[in-house]
Amino acid sequence: MSHIAFRDEAVELEADYVVVGSGAGGATAACELARGGARVALVEAGPWLDPEHYPHSTYGSMRDLFDDWGSQVARGQALWPLVQGSCIGGSTVINCAICVRTPDDIFEKWQREQGLPDLRGPILAHQDALERELCATEVPAESLGRSSALALQGANQLGYASRVMTRYVKGCLGSGQCLQGCRAQRKQSLNINFVPEVLSRGGTVLSCAPVRRILFSNSRAIGVTGRFRQPRTRRRGGAFTVRAKHAVFVAGSVTWSPVLLAQSGVRMPALGHYFRAHPGFGLFGVYDDPVDPNRGATQGWASVAFRESPGFKMETLAIPPEMMASRLSGGGTALLAKLRDYRHLAMWVIAVRAESVGTVRPGLLGKPVVRYSADRADMERVRKGLAQVARTHFAAGARRVLPVIYGLPYSIGPDEIRVIEDGPVDPRAYISILSHLFGGCVMGRDPATSVVDDRGRVHGYQGLVVADASVIPSNLGVNPQHTIMALARHFAQAALDAR
Numbered sequence: 118m119s120h121i122a123f124r125d126e127a128v129e130l131e132a133d134y135v136v137v138g139s140g141a142g143g144a145t146a147a148c149e150l151a152r153g154g155a156r157v158a159l160v161e162a163g164p165w166l167d168p169e170h171y172p173h174s175t176y177g178s179m180r181d182l183f184d185d186w187g188s189q190v191a192r193g194q195a196l197w198p199l200v201q202g203s204c205i206g207g208s209t210v211i212n213c214a215i216c217v218r219t220p221d222d223i224f225e226k227w228q229r230e231q232g233l234p235d236l237r238g239p240i241l242a243h244q245d246a247l248e249r250e251l252c253a254t255e256v257p258a259e260s261l262g263r264s265s266a267l268a269l270q271g272a273n274q275l276g277y278a279s280r281v282m283t284r285y286v287k288g289c290l291g292s293g294q295c296l297q298g299c300r301a302q303r304k305q306s307l308n309i310n311f312v313p314e315v316l317s318r319g320g321t322v323l324s325c326a327p328v329r330r331i332l333f334s335n336s337r338a339i340g341v342t343g344r345f346r347q348p349r350t351r352r353r354g355g356a357f358t359v360r361a362k363h364a365v366f367v368a369g370s371v372t373w374s375p376v377l378l379a380q381s382g383v384r385m386p387a388l389g390h391y392f393r394a395h396p397g398f399g400l401f402g403v404y405d406d407p408v409d410p411n412r413g414a415t416q417g418w419a420s421v422a423f424r425e426s427p428g429f430k431m432e433t434l435a436i437p438p439e440m441m442a443s444r445l446s447g448g449g450t451a452l453l454a455k456l457r458d459y460r461h462l463a464m465w466v467i468a469v470r471a472e473s474v475g476t477v478r479p480g481l482l483g484k485p486v487v488r489y490s491a492d493r494a495d496m497e498r499v500r501k502g503l504a505q506v507a508r509t510h511f512a513a514g515a516r517r518v519l520p521v522i523y524g525l526p527y528s529i530g531p532d533e534i535r536v537i538e539d540g541p542v543d544p545r546a547y548i549s550i551l552s553h554l555f556g557g558c559v560m561g562r563d564p565a566t567s568v569v570d571d572r573g574r575v576h577g578y579q580g581l582v583v584a585d586a587s588v589i590p591s592n593l594g595v596n597p598q599h600t601i602m603a604l605a606r607h608f609a610q611a612a613l614d615a616r
């Protein structure tokens with residue numbers, strides 16, 4: 118077993134399978150291939166940080182764990198940030214580990230619209246196993262936190278279904294720090310699960326190793342190449358080449374996988390198309406008694422009651438005080454006065470099942486350029502979703518709600534929710550973050566409208582598989598990690614069966 122970190126010397130290796138990217142898709146595929154007895158090389162652009170070395174501050178985690186220091190944006194009518202991890206474990210290190218099964222209607226949609234076979238059987242079987250292996254459990258009552266308890270109460274009061282979140286977490290301490298990485302190792306991110314297993318099964322892991330190109334012999338992928346790079350200082354090290362006897366698995370994420378394929382000479386009409394997202398929006402309830410939003414699980418409550426219509430999922434979210442400050446308008450003493458309410462604020466969010474589509478293309482210096490705008494229908498979903506969040510806050514006993522929407526009052530009372538319902542449809546009026554991303558290398562039967570088949574194999578190529586969120590051809594309306602991992606496992610098993 119070996120871990121090859123940044124180095125100045127050149128490295129040349131051979132393996133049965135090379136997997137590019139160690140996030141939800143890549144680490145899962147690599148582990149499954151290694152379990153099948155294959156020699157696996159897992160190649161990751163970001164560094165390897167063990168939980169005791171995670172930075173304490175938000176700035177530090179953006180610097181050390183996030184892709185491009187969290188500075189990527191989707192270019193459209195508004196510039197909304199695209200947030201992803203770049204480290205061993207990928208975005209699973211900085212996410213909230215919420216575990217939701219692929220909804221039934223998604224399998225039907227994939228069959229109907231993409232010409233795919235019914236994937237329900239294998240995907241649900243993999244999700245069963247993943248839930249056991251990664252300890253998917255409900256947030257324990259003692260670490261739920263008051264914000265999530267209030268949300269439960271508000272939803273019950275209004276009579277819609279909601280629940281305590283299930284997450285891949287073993288014994289959550291309720292520190293509200295999932296987004297900075299769980300130093301207590303309670304969250305089962307893949308840097309502490311599948312990646313170490315790849316090593317213990319004789320695999321090799323390269324970190325600080327961004328793959329620049331996939332190598333081909335005619336239309337067969339035979340390996341990858343790149344140059345070591347320190348993500349923080351950008352210092353470049355030696356070249357590396359990893360040859361693959363059987364196949365190259367690409368799992369660099371929705372933004373990076375289409376770009377890597379394009380830069381390696383793959384030309385397909387659907388490559389980089391059908392980018393989708395669940396844009397996330399939040400607002401605050403102000404309560405008389407302290408909520409202490411930084412105590413409790415980062416995300417402890419959810420409702421999918423409005424997933425199908427109008428199309429959003431509701432969740433609670435704890436963000437650190439410095440991020441909260443950036444959401445409250447104003448500066449100087451005015452902002453400080455607002456921050457006096459910090460202990461009394463509860464932030465609840467919506468992830469919108471947006472129908473808008475965008476593109477991912479290689480830009481200058483090889484970085485991904487995402488073009489994406491939410492259309493009017495999606496912005497109407499946003500207004501409805503935020504109004505429902507506001508109603509839930511008031512039902513839970515909030516004194517005021519802070520909508521955080523440009524042009525609206527700083528705070529509103531229970532009889533003013535219509536200002537949100539009638540709010541702007543201009544995306545620039547809203548603060549949003551895109552963290553659930555889909556598409557760019559979508560799955561389907563037709564090579565004119567898709568990039569990979571139902572086993573993740575790139576149409577028209579041999580030995581080239583994509584195994585991450587970029588293959589997902591539609592918005593799920595629920596958190597994607599469970600679906601991504603199950604698909605990656607399915608693709609890895611198919612590759613092993615075809616050897």
Ligand SMILES: Cc1cc2nc3c(=O)[nH]c(=O)nc-3n(C[C@H](O)[C@H](O)[C@H](O)COP(=O)(O)OP(=O)(O)OC[C@H]3O[C@@H](n4cnc5c(N)ncnc54)[C@H](O)[C@@H]3O)c2cc1C
Binds near residue numbers: 184204211
């Ligand atoms: C803040 C946040 C919270 C979230 N919360 C949840 C949640 O609670 N539940 C849920 O289901 N989903 C959640 N998500 C979404 C989920 O984490 C992602 O959908 C999922 O991790 C995507 O998996 P992936 O394999 O496509 O990419 P990632 O997990 O992002 O991994 C991609 C990896 O590939 C590496 N890479 C890219 N290009 C190259 C290259 N050329 N060479 C080598 N390596 C490369 C990257 O550095 C990265 O480490 C959240 C996401 C974020 C950002």
Ligand code: SF4
Binds near residue numbers: 294298
């Ligand atoms: S809330 Fe804290 S203890 Fe619980 S999983 Fe997240 S970071 Fe770990």
